[in-house]
Amino acid sequence: MLTDNLGRTVSYLRLSVTDRCNLRCVYCVTKDFxxxxxPEIxxxxxxLTLIDIAARLNIxxxxxxxxxxxxRKGFISFISRIMNSHPEMDLRITTNGTLVEPYVQELAKLGVKRLNISxxxxxxxxxxxxxxxxxxxDVLGTIDACLKAGIKLKINAVAMKGMNDSELPDFINFARENPVDVRFIEFMPMGEDTRWSExxxxxxxxILGEARTHCNLIPVARTVENKGPARMYNIEGGKGRIGLISxxxxHFCGTCNRLRITSDGKLRTCLFSDRVYNLRGILRNPRLGPETILRVIRMANMDKPLGYNLLESKERSQGVCGTQMSAIGG
Structure with a gap:
């Protein structure tokens, strides 16, 4: 088990396969990106080597x-290789949904059971x-195709006052009519050129207070299935649920169970910290091997920070880290 000096155990790896994107979302891509x-990707x-190592660490x-x-070209084949090598691993994908619809049936055949759509x-x-x-x-077409194929969906919406706050009733109705989790994620001040503001x-x-004026929300108890950072609520009389991530x-730093690896091979132990560990250099050094990577991951995780301390140390108009979200990986 991979446990840090605060007793938190890692069971979850987020791996970015590319920093390329066909969208230019205002909260993700800054003007100077x-x-x-x-060659650095x-x-x-x-x-696959990193996923093998993650499995050895009981992730x-x-x-x-x-x-x-x-x-990214070849992504479906990459998924297939993961599923064949690690059928025991709970594989999930986060996507903007614009390019997915043609691959939905193939994803279902490969055994992909869950997608998060932004x-x-x-x-x-x-x-x-x-x-x-x-x-x-295109996104709505992907959602419809996934539901027909039996792929469970979480719809992630970055909550932005003055941009999508007026649509809360529409999102609630969407969750009421479809068996999906609609989750609102608080806008985070990420990157030096963040567009975040008070x-x-x-x-x-x-969000919760306003949502309760539109429907009756029933809190979902914490279970093995529902142990992530989102606080989930059933909608009375509805097919789906509403979630809040704050x-x-x-913060939920005290129960953080994840590590991140960026598409250029940098290990990040905390979303809000710019301290990284270069795994790509180890992977491409013929004198080093998986055991070296294991040691680096264990050492890095022991010093995993509490992200809210980093957030509180910044002026609210500043980015909590210098790296934009698109480079970190969702």
Missing amino acids: TFIPH LRYEEM SKLRLTGGEPFA LDTLDEQKFSEITGRHKLD NSFWSAKD PVSS
């Missing part, structure tokens, strides 16, 4: 993220304003 040079074979849940993972608005014009693209119909911040507490207003 640049893509990671291609991990090869799929290198990622049981793997989430593939981006950028947009389906934008969707901040149900309005076409707002979708264009947030993402820079007119792709809402005026744009919409707290989980305020990394800013009410």
Whole structure:
């Protein structure tokens, strides 16, 4: 087991397969962003080595993220290789949903049971304003295809006051009519050029209070299945659920069970910390091997920080870290 000096055990790895994305979401991509040079991006074979090591550390849940993972060539074949090598691992994918629909049946055949789809608005014009693209119909098509194929969905919406707060009733109705989890994630001040501000911040507490004026919400008890950072609520008379994730207003650092590896092979033990450990250099050094990576991961995890301390040390108008979200990986 991989346990840090605060007694937190890691069971969850988020692995970014690319920093490329076909959208330009305002909270993710800053104005001065640049893509990671291609030679610095991990090869799929290198990622498989890291997944093998994660399995040795009893990490049981793997989430593939981006950028947009389906934008990378060969991604479906990569999923197949993971499923064949580690059928015991709980594999999930986070995507913006715009490129997924043609692959839904193949994903189901491979055994992919869950997708997280980022969707901040149900309005076409707002979708264009947030993402820079007119792709809402593609996302909705993916959602419909996944539900028909039996793939469970979580819809993640970054909560932004003045942008999508007026759509809360629409999101509630969407969850009422469809068997999906609609989860609101508090807007985080990420990156040096963050667009976060006090005026744009919409707290989980305020979202919950307003949501209760539109429907009767029934809290979902914490279980093995429902042990993540989201506080979940059943909608009375509805097929789906509403969730709230509060990394800013009410942190969950004390129960953090995850590590992140970026698409260029940097291990991040905390989303809010810019301290990284270069696993790519070890992977590409013929004199070193998996045992070295194991030692580095164990050492890095022992010093895993409490993210809320980093958040509180920053001015609220500043980014809590210098790295933009698209480079970290969802």
